[in-house]
Amino acid sequence: xxxxxxxxxxxxxxxxxxxxxxxxxxxxxxxxxxxxxxxxxxxxxxxxxxxxxxxxxxxxxxxxxxxxxxxxxxxxxxxxxxxxxxxxxxxxxxxxxxxxxxxxxxxxxxxxxxxxxxxxxxxxxxxxxxxxxxxxxxxxxxxxxxxxxxxxxxxxxxxxxxxxxxxxxxxxxxxxxxxxxxxxxxxxxxxxxxxxxxxxxxxxxxxxxxxxxxxxxxxxxxxxxxxxxxxxxxxxxxxxxxxxxxxxxxxxxxxxxxxxxxxxxxxxxxxxxxxxxxxxxxxx
Amino acid sequence: xxxxxxxxxxxxxxxxxxxxxxxxxxxxxxxxxxxxxxxxxxxxxxxxxxxxxxxxxxxxxxxxxxxxxxxxxxxxxxxxxxxxxxxxxxxxxxxxxxxxxxxxxxxxxxxxxxxxxxxxxxxxxxxxxxxxxxxxxxxxxxxxxxxxxxxxxxxxxxxxxxxxxxxxxxxxxxxxxxxxxxxxxxxxxxxxxxxxxxxxxxxxxxxxxxxxxxxxxxxxxxxxxxxxxxxxxxxxxxxxxxxxxxxxxxxxxxxxxxxxxxxxxxxxxxxxxxxxxxxxxxxx
Numbered sequence: 001x002x003x004x005x006x007x008x009x010x011x012x013x014x015x016x017x018x019x020x021x022x023x024x025x026x027x028x029x030x031x032x033x034x035x036x037x038x039x040x041x042x043x044x045x046x047x048x049x050x051x052x053x054x055x056x057x058x059x060x061x062x063x064x065x066x067x068x069x070x071x072x073x074x075x076x077x078x079x080x081x082x083x084x085x086x087x088x089x090x091x092x093x094x095x096x097x098x099x100x101x102x103x104x105x106x107x108x109x110x111x112x113x114x115x116x117x118x119x120x121x122x123x124x125x126x127x128x129x130x131x132x133x134x135x136x137x138x139x140x141x142x143x144x145x146x147x148x149x150x151x152x153x154x155x156x157x158x159x160x161x162x163x164x165x166x167x168x169x170x171x172x173x174x175x176x177x178x179x180x181x182x183x184x185x186x187x188x189x190x191x192x193x194x195x196x197x198x199x200x201x202x203x204x205x206x207x208x209x210x211x212x213x214x215x216x217x218x219x220x221x222x223x224x225x226x227x228x229x230x231x232x233x234x235x236x237x238x239x240x241x242x243x244x245x246x247x248x249x250x251x252x253x254x255x256x257x258x259x260x261x262x263x264x265x266x267x268x269x270x271x272x273x274x275x276x277x278x279x280x281x282x283x284x
Numbered sequence: 285x286x287x288x289x290x291x292x293x294x295x296x297x298x299x300x301x302x303x304x305x306x307x308x309x310x311x312x313x314x315x316x317x318x319x320x321x322x323x324x325x326x327x328x329x330x331x332x333x334x335x336x337x338x339x340x341x342x343x344x345x346x347x348x349x350x351x352x353x354x355x356x357x358x359x360x361x362x363x364x365x366x367x368x369x370x371x372x373x374x375x376x377x378x379x380x381x382x383x384x385x386x387x388x389x390x391x392x393x394x395x396x397x398x399x400x401x402x403x404x405x406x407x408x409x410x411x412x413x414x415x416x417x418x419x420x421x422x423x424x425x426x427x428x429x430x431x432x433x434x435x436x437x438x439x440x441x442x443x444x445x446x447x448x449x450x451x452x453x454x455x456x457x458x459x460x461x462x463x464x465x466x467x468x469x470x471x472x473x474x475x476x477x478x479x480x481x482x483x484x485x486x487x488x489x490x491x492x493x494x495x496x497x498x499x500x501x502x503x504x505x506x507x508x509x510x511x512x513x514x515x516x517x518x519x520x521x522x523x524x525x526x527x528x529x530x531x532x533x534x535x536x537x538x539x540x541x542x543x544x545x546x547x548x549x550x551x552x553x554x555x556x557x558x559x560x561x562x563x564x565x566x567x568x
Contacts, residue, residue: 266293266294270352
């Protein structure tokens with residue numbers, strides 16, 4: 001396993017790097033960014049994953065996320081993967097911002113022509129963690145996850161499916177119930193096919209409902225911030241559905257509606273330091 | 285005097301706006317960004333100006349500068365102007381990143397074809413302050429100034445020429461002696477002509493030398509951060525020349541070399557909060 005260093009910059013008393021590696025799972029090169037705070041020789045630091053939203057790469061949060069000061073203060077490594085496989089040979093829907101490249105929706109696609117490359121679930125659940133654990137001074141026994149919008153959906157679903165791997169889960173303006181909203185119905189339908197039962201592993205509200213019904217599974221540390229002036233709130237995000245599911249499952253989630261804030265990185269960057277600090281509490 | 289609101293976003297407990305107005309001085313529309321922290325009705329807040337570097341617009345620092353949390357904490361308005369006049373009718377040197385549009389060097393040009401539009405000195409010393417003072421809840425009796433690279437040169441020269449207007453001056457990786465380095469010799473030569481005496485009002489080291497010789501003028505609050513790993517340090521920035529000039533004039537400046545940091549916004553954003561806090565001390 002080798003990775004290529006694309007760039008490194010000293011920032012906030014640590015190193016902000018951008019890296020690329022050849023992914024066996026997506027069959028493409030994959031780019032990601034990692035911030036590593038300065039640390040004692042031999043020390044291993046906990047990891048906070050950040051999954052990005054539609055149209056984004058690693059670069060958006062790396063430039064605009066304002067996470068480095070807080071990560072340096074709390075000694076947390078911050079990893080920002082891409083949102084899909086990319087490349088000329090990767091099937092795309094070039095005119096659609098909400099499907100194809102830049103819109104992987106954190107699923108393992110089962111439908112042609114997407115199934116070959118669009119395997120962001122396995123990439124993030126299995127392959128990239130191994131890269132991070134072997135190539136960086138990361139303590140993989142201490143991980144948490146967050147994300148924005150489509151990436152908030154990714155953080156919630158990956159986190160809820162792997163409660164033993166992640167000590168805490170947060171999200172900024174997540175798509176909480178993709179099976180019920182236009183963005184999700186389009187993406188899940190084309191990546192996974194029309195059998196909606198297959199969608200439920202990729203839907204935070206459905207996961208909570210199903211898991212609760214079976215075994216009462218839940219996550220004890222869940223934090224959501226949602227802008228009240230977010231133009232996507234009513235049609236695509238529907239935060240109240242997560243609140244209802246958590247209440248029905250007796251999950252003690254913190255779900256906050258932030259007056260005046262929209263869907264942009266102006267919103268994310270405002271609450272980022274607080275999320276990092278909150279995760280750091282569970283990452284010990 | 286009217287301004288057009290291009291966008292506003294709630295961020296860090298304040299409002300980040302982008303605005304445009306028709307400048308009588310440059311003869312063009314000019315775009316700028318302003319962050320206004322929440323404040324009591326009728327209150328007027330001090331102003332920190334930030335002048336950007338080569339190729340930048342207001343957008344770079346607005347997206348990557350990480351100033352909003354500190355400005356909100358200290359109740360400081362943050363203004364980021366553009367770096368030159370722009371437009372199809374504005375003379376340009378399209379193949380040169382360091383001259384023409386995006387590279388106004390904060391001078392009033394005297395040479396054709398630049399003299400008509402390239403008047404960033406007067407724009408920033410006279411016109412834009414009036415816009416800020418009348419259109420925003422700004423206390424224009426309390427102003428400070430900072431900037432990066434070419435904008436650090438702008439902050440130093442505008443600040444040193446107007447010590448009564450600015451309570452404190454800081455800069456990130458400034459061009460301290462443009463009359464002695466390739467970027468400055470090119471720009472000042474073409475905007476101002478070959479008579480180097482005319483350049484000295486636009487050269488921080490020369491201003492300190494000349495003013496000191498005449499009347500001992502100086503600024504009591506001067507803070508510089510410079511990355512030690514900045515690729516432009518030796519040829520273009522030459523921070524040691526400012527240190528020498530300050531020492532010769534008995535100016536008690538704080539000039540810090542930051543190990544490992546380069547010329548990018550990863551450097552600027554690291555020290556931004558500290559600069560805002562330092563200015564806030566003098567802004568009261």
